[in-house]
Amino acid sequence: MIDTITHFKVPVDREERSVCLGPDGSVAHVTRMLRMISGRWKLPILFRLFAEPSMRTSQLKRDMPGISQKMLTQHLRELENDELVARRDFGEQPPHVAYALTNSGRDLMPVLMAAREFSRRHL
Structure with a gap:
């Protein structure tokens, strides 16, 4: 005990x-x-990028009904500044940008999964 x-x-x-x-x-x-x-949308962004190795902004927006373009861009920038998400610009017209988890972002996922399990066990 x-x-x-x-x-x-x-x-x-x-x-x-x-x-x-x-x-x-x-x-x-x-x-x-x-x-x-x-932030309201940071966890959904991280979990989506964990499920898909790379996603475009339009895919993320489509997968998260209710998020505005402004909030998606803001949260992606903050996650990028915190080095959890990497932005890849293909330098094409029209703009083609994709986002993926960084190594730090992938290292965070077991912690988030443990938090999810904690929540399931302690309803």
């Missing part, structure tokens, strides 16, 4: 607490990751 109680594992010593609460601690890193994926 004691092995499953997590509050016993939180450092109590002031110096040890910086591991969790310091500027480079666990809380800061998890908060940064949550900021990267926060």
